[in-house]
Amino acid sequence: MIGESMYQELILEHYKHPQGRGLREPYDTEVHHVNPTCGDEITLRVRVGDAGTIEDVSYDGQGCSISQAAASVLHELTTGSTVEETLSVVDEFTRLMQGRGQVAADEDVLGDAVAFAGVAKFPARVKCALLSWMAYKDAVVRSAAR
């Protein structure tokens, strides 16, 4: 069934045991993003270290398993990497999500986030997966502008 390809075990794992959840200090920028079609929302904070390394991505929000698991995977993939590295992961994830299921995922870049490949076939759910990632991109851009 279609649903089983979307609800990958890895997604369910992240949903049940979210990594890095909860808002933490210190942080440079905080953003709040909402998906008006379903009411999912996320508050996300980014802390960038002196060397341009992401020291922490903390978040809180409510939403479906896809949106919550995506935030958890985002936290894992970004923390400890440089801003530049993380932005290329965001770009690759966005490309995968917007590829209508026709785009092959680059596992080297995306790591666990390849589990979301099945979501790309459901246009109504793509925004769920992208919610936290777009919030993260927004936060990073804003903190760079500070």
Next chain:
Amino acid sequence: MTSTSFDVERIRKDFPVLSRELPGGRPLVYLDSGNSSQKPTSVVETMREHLAMHYSNVGRAMHVLGSESTEAYEGARDKVAAFIGAPSRDEVVFTKNASEALNLVAYSFGNRSNTDPRFTLGPGDEIVISEMEHHSNIVPWQMLAQRTGATLKWFGVTGDGRLDVAEGVITERTKIVSIAHQSNVLGTVNPVADVLALARRAGALVMLDASQSVPHHPVDVAGLGVDFVAFTGHKMVGPSGIGVLWARGELLDAMPPFLGGGEMIEAVWMDRSTYAPAPHKFEAGTPPIVEAIGLGAAVDYLTGIGMAAVEAHERELTAHALGALGEVPGLHLIGPGTLEQRGGTLSFTLEGIHPHDVGQILDDRFGIAVRVGHHCARPLHLRFGIPATTRASFYLYNTTGEIDALVRGLHYVQKVFA
């Protein structure tokens, strides 16, 4: 079945989509009629036949097709008028949906071209709605309040999903009260007579959003005693693109036109116009002709079955669902847990599982169509402190077997997220 004349299996055969197979060989279990209903063959065929053989513009073409179209369009108005017990066919205004009907009425208040004292509205005057309204019965009144400086007030909702008809919400400054006849989320049927009595004491007009009641119950607008009633065709086995405003004739006479254009005029000069009498005053431009005719066919279909029988069948489904859903662990019903003054719309949450995940798995795995989200009633969900619910809504073609399938589906969803 309690009713011997009501044969749900025979009714299901009238709706071709109910026997289709979804991709992957799943059968369709359609529990989303509160959102939009399916259409019987008679409606589809009436519309096809009209488009194919009789179609022309209405009210203006002086030829055979023009007269056939006009006759069918106006005939649909007669059918709708009879269906809702309207004292006059001229009190039935075709709109594109219930939202347009609500906006049309809101537009007639606090409008400089309307000097009738019942419609004057300014700072200090009040508009009263409720917390359980669909956005279409909230936003037009918010816009009216913003335009005029009037105050928007509302009845609250009790913990078990009933309208809290508290004293003091309606005052002598209240000009219009607009509430749902039946909630599109809770299923609650509101105490119209109680609200009407309060409104009448205050000299206020009363509007009902009957989008969720007219399709499911015998509704008699004259018997209800209210001033305005809005509903829509697509929720009552008719097509989308056609809605209805019923209003008392003398009020329609007092109200200004909402949209200007062809067909709503009597005479036009370069600097002014006079208007056609109601209902045409409110039907500017070429109307949704075939949609109106389709609604007429929908009314014929429902009348043929009998609205009392439809109501009784849905009551049986609701009783079954209240029992069956009540046994799902972690399921919280949002709305009345008893059959009293409630229709066949059941919204609920499942502990720890987001409604979008519930809906997705029910659809993907079992072909069960429910609605998930806030159902265009966000303030009501805020009232209950939840972002969204899963909603199953029944109609004349649903079966207790489909409700059992839903319950099995919910157990499966819980297994996935256990």
